[in-house]
Amino acid sequence: MSFGSKAAERLADKIILITGASSGIGEATAREFASVANGKIRLILTARREERLKKLSDQLKIQFPLIKIHSAPLDVSVKTQIKPFIAGLPSEFADIDVLINNAGKALGRSNVGEISDDDLDGMMQTNVLGLINMTQAVLPIFKKKNSGDIVNLGSIAGKDAYPGGAIYCASKAAVNFFTTSLRKELINTRIRVMEVQPGAVLTEFSLVRFHGDQDASDAVYKGTEPLTAQDIAEIIVFGVSRRQNTVVAETLVFPSHQASASHVYKKPE
Numbered sequence: 694m695s696f697g698s699k700a701a702e703r704l705a706d707k708i709i710l711i712t713g714a715s716s717g718i719g720e721a722t723a724r725e726f727a728s729v730a731n732g733k734i735r736l737i738l739t740a741r742r743e744e745r746l747k748k749l750s751d752q753l754k755i756q757f758p759l760i761k762i763h764s765a766p767l768d769v770s771v772k773t774q775i776k777p778f779i780a781g782l783p784s785e786f787a788d789i790d791v792l793i794n795n796a797g798k799a800l801g802r803s804n805v806g807e808i809s810d811d812d813l814d815g816m817m818q819t820n821v822l823g824l825i826n827m828t829q830a831v832l833p834i835f836k837k838k839n840s841g842d843i844v845n846l847g848s849i850a851g852k853d854a855y856p857g858g859a860i861y862c863a864s865k866a867a868v869n870f871f872t873t874s875l876r877k878e879l880i881n882t883r884i885r886v887m888e889v890q891p892g893a894v895l896t897e898f899s900l901v902r903f904h905g906d907q908d909a910s911d912a913v914y915k916g917t918e919p920l921t922a923q924d925i926a927e928i929i930v931f932g933v934s935r936r937q938n939t940v941v942a943e944t945l946v947f948p949s950h951q952a953s954a955s956h957v958y959k960k961p962e
């Protein structure tokens with residue numbers, strides 16, 4: 694059997710919950726799961742921007758008539774939303790098989806002492822507490838059936854700290870240690886815990902980081918060829934569609950001009 698048909702067979706009828714599916718890596722991951730499974734899959738698409746989710750859901754339903762999608766707003770930084778969201782899923786989406794903890798962000802490039810409370814709280818409550826609370830809410834479902842996949846979006850920033858990134862880097866380092874602890878806790882189960890750690894990916898990430906300043910965002914990527922959201926989506930779907938006894942535990946992914954958080958070749962103008 695070819696690689697593609699094996700992946701489709703392994704993904705068939707799975708229920709996949711993706712946080713942050715309204716943009717970038719989360720959106721591309723939804724599209725890639727749908728495509729690799731030829732639409733024979735159930736997606737739970739969440740983020741704060743409901744309109745974007747609806748548009749994505751409508752497009753996927755046209756492209757893949759077999760697909761089943763439940764899209765609904767969820768702000769992972771608000772703890773009180775999470776458990777009711779999972780408990781209130783429609784019955785055909787309730788038995789989740791895969792959790793993609795993708796929602797996350799960097800906010801600002803300020804040095805410590807000058808970081809705004811909003812930026813600090815926004816990063817920690819989304820990247821760390823949001824990811825942990827989602828995992829706590831979904832894990833009992835996986836434990837009950839002794840199977841399920843968790844894919845956490847880490848970052849090179851969680852391995853290689855840089856000035857002006859203290860909170861974002863700390864948040865992604867926290868993701869890395871949380872993920873590693875969880876994998877060890879679940880050693881006697883069939884639950885797989887994976888982490889994908891991208892380098893530079895061209896999404897809305899820098900636009901969000903610079904609070905909507907397009908010029909500042911463009912400057913980050915000038916002279917470079919960043920990864921695309923699709924590049925990361927393919928790696929996430931690859932991990933989830935491996936044979937059950939295979940865990941693609943950690944994947945650090947760079948574009949070819951990058952070798953650390955700050956070691957980046959920029960073409961001269």
Ligand SMILES: NC(=O)c1ccc[n+]([C@@H]2O[C@H](COP(=O)([O-])OP(=O)(O)OC[C@H]3O[C@@H](n4cnc5c(N)ncnc54)[C@H](OP(=O)(O)O)[C@@H]3O)[C@@H](O)[C@H]2O)c1
Nearest residue numbers: 713715716717718740741742768769796797894896897898
């Ligand atoms: N792009 C990169 O260079 C890069 C590198 C390494 C790691 N990452 C990580 O990859 C993940 C995805 O980022 P991206 O590059 O795809 O950025 P993006 O295009 O800005 O997408 C971020 C997604 O997260 C969602 N989100 C933000 N805050 C949320 C909240 N409180 N509750 C629920 N959803 C929330 C956003 O949706 P709403 O605004 O609609 O809620 C959006 O769908 C993040 O964890 C990021 O840290 C990115």
